[in-house]
Amino acid sequence: MAVIFERTKGLTDAQTHYCPGCTHGIIHRLVAEVLEEMDQCGNAVGVAPVGCSVLAYNYFNCDMHEAAHGRAPACATGIKRVLPDHTVFTYQGDGDLASIGTAEIVHAANRGEKITVIFVNNTTYGMTGGQMAPTTLIGEKGTTCQGGRDPELHGYPIRIAEMISTLTGAVYVERVRVDTPAEVRKAKKCIRKAFEVQKAGLGFSMVEVLSTCPTNWGKTAPDALQWLRDNMVPYFPVQNFRDVDIEAAKEEK
Amino acid sequence: MAKILMKGNEAFGKAAITAGCRHFFGYPITPQSELPEYLSRELPAIGGTFVQAESEVAAINMVYGAGGCGARVLTSSSSPGLALKQEGITYCAGAEVPCVILNVVRGGPGLGSIQPSQSDYFMCTRGGGDGDYRTPVYAPSSVQEACDMIQDAFDVAEVYRTPVLVLLDGMIGQMMEPVDFDRPRKQREIPAKDWATTGTKGERKPNIINSLYLSPEILEEHNYHLGRKYDLIEKEEVQVEMDRTEDAELVFVAYGTMARVVKNCVEDLREEGYKVGLIRPKTVWPYPYHAFDEIPACKDLFVIEMSMGQMVEDVKLGSNGRHNVHFYGRPGGMVPEPKEIVRRAKEIMGGVK
Ligand SMILES: Cc1ncc(C[n+]2csc(CCOP(=O)(O)OP(=O)(O)O)c2C)c(N)n1
Ligand code: SF4
Numbered sequence: 174m175a176v177i178f179e180r181t182k183g184l185t186d187a188q189t190h191y192c193p194g195c196t197h198g199i200i201h202r203l204v205a206e207v208l209e210e211m212d213q214c215g216n217a218v219g220v221a222p223v224g225c226s227v228l229a230y231n232y233f234n235c236d237m238h239e240a241a242h243g244r245a246p247a248c249a250t251g252i253k254r255v256l257p258d259h260t261v262f263t264y265q266g267d268g269d270l271a272s273i274g275t276a277e278i279v280h281a282a283n284r285g286e287k288i289t290v291i292f293v294n295n296t297t298y299g300m301t302g303g304q305m306a307p308t309t310l311i312g313e314k315g316t317t318c319q320g321g322r323d324p325e326l327h328g329y330p331i332r333i334a335e336m337i338s339t340l341t342g343a344v345y346v347e348r349v350r351v352d353t354p355a356e357v358r359k360a361k362k363c364i365r366k367a368f369e370v371q372k373a374g375l376g377f378s379m380v381e382v383l384s385t386c387p388t389n390w391g392k393t394a395p396d397a398l399q400w401l402r403d404n405m406v407p408y409f410p411v412q413n414f415r416d417v418d419i420e421a422a423k424e425e426k
Numbered sequence: 427m428a429k430i431l432m433k434g435n436e437a438f439g440k441a442a443i444t445a446g447c448r449h450f451f452g453y454p455i456t457p458q459s460e461l462p463e464y465l466s467r468e469l470p471a472i473g474g475t476f477v478q479a480e481s482e483v484a485a486i487n488m489v490y491g492a493g494g495c496g497a498r499v500l501t502s503s504s505s506p507g508l509a510l511k512q513e514g515i516t517y518c519a520g521a522e523v524p525c526v527i528l529n530v531v532r533g534g535p536g537l538g539s540i541q542p543s544q545s546d547y548f549m550c551t552r553g554g555g556d557g558d559y560r561t562p563v564y565a566p567s568s569v570q571e572a573c574d575m576i577q578d579a580f581d582v583a584e585v586y587r588t589p590v591l592v593l594l595d596g597m598i599g600q601m602m603e604p605v606d607f608d609r610p611r612k613q614r615e616i617p618a619k620d621w622a623t624t625g626t627k628g629e630r631k632p633n634i635i636n637s638l639y640l641s642p643e644i645l646e647e648h649n650y651h652l653g654r655k656y657d658l659i660e661k662e663e664v665q666v667e668m669d670r671t672e673d674a675e676l677v678f679v680a681y682g683t684m685a686r687v688v689k690n691c692v693e694d695l696r697e698e699g700y701k702v703g704l705i706r707p708k709t710v711w712p713y714p715y716h717a718f719d720e721i722p723a724c725k726d727l728f729v730i731e732m733s734m735g736q737m738v739e740d741v742k743l744g745s746n747g748r749h750n751v752h753f754y755g756r757p758g759g760m761v762p763e764p765k766e767i768v769r770r771a772k773e774i775m776g777g778v779k
Contacts, residue, residue, distance in 0.1 A: 185632070215628035218495070230634045236623035238494050239636040241517050244487035247479065251491025251499070252623070254475040255449060259625055277487070280480035 183209040185234045194387040194394025196351045197226055197293060203351075203361045204264065204291055205233060207368055217260040218252050220245040224266035225299040225386075243274020246281035249288045260371060262289040268298040271307040271331050278337065285342030285376035289367045292333060292379055295386040296405065303389030307331045310404055315389075330408060334381040338414035344376035344422070346415040350383040350406065352398040366419075373419050374426070383409055429604035434569045434594070435460035437605045438502070438528060439468065441573035444607045445580040447498040447526070448474035451488035453481055455507045456540040457596035458530035462502065482507040486514025486527075493523040494635035496622030498580050502528035504596075505546050506537060509554060515589050516555025519652070520637025522621075524583035526576065527561075528592045530599040533759030541759025542596030542683060547736035550593050551711040558649050560656045562663055563591045563711045565681040569603035574611065575708075581614045582663060586655055587621075593710060595732065597683040597761070659712055666714035667706040670696065671721045674703030676775055677749075679741050680730045681707045684762070688730050691767045700775060710737065718744035726774050730762055731755040750774075 180186065183205025191197045208214050214235050221229035223242035230237035240248040245263035253261040270278050270292050281288065297315060298304040305315035305322060308330050312321040322330070338346040345367055349360035360382060367378035383405050387397040432440065439461050442450070450469055452462045462478065469476045479485035485501050492499040503511060508529045518525055531546045533539035550563050562582055566572035572594060579590040623633045639645035669692060671677055680688040685706040695702045703724075705717045718727075718741075727749045729738040735753045742751050754770050756762050 216625045218623045236625055236633045239638055241513055247484040247487035248491035251488035252495055255492045255495040255497040276480050277484050
């Protein structure tokens with residue numbers, strides 16, 4: 174019998190622990206497919222964060238580090254400096270990257286560290302039960318902002334892709350969403366580009382992925398996708414913030 | 427090789443390079459900044475990497491990443507910086523990532539002073555990160571000894587897969603002394619780094635550097651495993667110098683820079699006919715508790731520290747109630763003076779002879 178679709182070799186056959194309808198699983202799959210297609214599984218070292226994707230090291234079929242909360246970009250820096258010819262990536266949630274780890278992400282990007290960052294923005298701290306994140310939208314409820322996020326009290330949701338794209342060392346920054354098949358395909362292209370930028374040695378690359386948390390949002394999976402479209406996309410525009418022509422840049426180098 | 431006259435902090439950097447270390451991640455802080463300055467110049471010249479991190483937290487997490495790839499990797503700092511590194515040190519201990527960490531201690535607490543001090547003894551020997559872990563801690567007394575120990579520390583880190591600390595102070599960091607970098611060292615068999623994350627090449631299962639064990643049963647087993655390793659280190663790696671302790675009625679206990687000062691006091695008191703000696707721990711974890719079984723004539727132990735008295739707790743453990751334990755120390759970056767130490771020792775021994 175002909176095989177027309179199979180599990181990507183970029184993932185192990187471990188069953189993931191993600192909640193039904195959570196888009197972490199889709200994003201894992203995209204990263205893994207790109208690693209496989211670029212023939213990097215045997216040459217990659219990934220860094221798992223603290224957050225719902227803390228067990229990512231069990232799922233990606235490559236060497237992995239589990240880093241302290243927020244420190245994945247620093248850990249990846251150490252790895253990349255020892256193994257400059259390897260593909261090094263981090264996979265981080267918004268609590269991890271945009272809160273406790275803001276210094277590490279800003280400085281890794283600013284150093285132009287040749288790593289790829291997959292930033293999963295679901296506007297909440299999923300793992301610890303839906304507390305307010307730096308990305309929680311105005312009015313959005315969390316267990317630590319039960320009346321909804323109030324900018325007077327909590328400040329404003331941080332736009333990470335915009336912020337990182339101001340840094341010279343960040344050569345490729347794009348925000349994507351994974352709420353429809355077409356968007357998922359676009360997201361994959363961007364993830365691939367981010368890894369290609371790294372492979373070409375051009376600098377820091379990051380893809381911010383708008384993701385869902387049906388469990389903490391208290392929504393069904395389809396409603397969560399709709400909520401992402403209605404609420405996240407207007408505040409977190411899905412677009413390219415910093416691009417690079419890989420071939421031209423390689424020549425310039 | 428002939429001896430070269432070098433400033434402590436720079437010599438520590440050269441010792442690391444001599445030991446095969448090619449990766450340094452750090453953040454400036456007095457009184458150790460000459461070390462990153464030196465390595466920022468020397469490491470790139472030999473194909474190594476120097477990264478000035480954005481913070482001590484980032485630096486130690488870079489070390490964690492690099493060490494997990496099997497590299498010989500160093501970081502250094504001074505007291506408030508080491509406090510920040512504790513996060514990464516416990517991760518390295520938990521994930522069994524070898525690395526070497528130098529702490530050139532200054533006065534505390536808080537921002538304190540930049541003068542030499544020994545007040546990080548608790549932070550270094552008891553940990554400061556979370557969990558049941560230990561780190562070997564070397565406590566050299568001279569620039570030469572520091573350089574020898576730094577080289578050994580890289581081996582010990584890899585033999586046991588553990589972070590190793592070298593406890594220095596601003597005095598040793600700042601002084602100039604002649605150093606020989608080719609002194610014979612204990613030959614150790616370094617186990618293969620088959621655990622390191624260097625890419626599977628499609629030839630083996632993925633390696634994972636990790637300290638997360640969600641099942642308490644498995645985490646308990648991991649802690650027992652670490653505990654057995656620490657037992658072995660206590661058995662194999664403890665180092666102490668005993669100076670004229672066989673017939674000593676009063677035995678000083680001091681380490682690092684303070685032991686150098688006390689050595690002169692022992693000299694002077696011996697000349698005056700006092701039976702005194704010195705126990706100098708060269709490792710402060712594992713601590714040489716056995717030394718206190720080997721001082722048959724001793725009635726009084728006299729602990730001298732550049733702190734309010736931190737090691738004195740280990741001395742009491744070692745003595746286990748068999749001796750009178752006295753303490754004299756000065757905190758905040760003040761160094762106890764020989765004449766004050768001698769005067770107090772004489773008081774303990776019943777006045778002037
Ligand atoms: C130093 C530290 N502080 C806090 C925590 C608790 N903690 C675990 S996950 C998490 C939030 C993760 O949220 P996010 O990065 O958005 O990922 P998600 O779970 O939403 O995928 C927090 C605060 C921790 N493990 N370590
Ligand atoms: S808690 Fe939210 S982010 Fe975490 S796995 Fe469940 S749905 Fe996904």
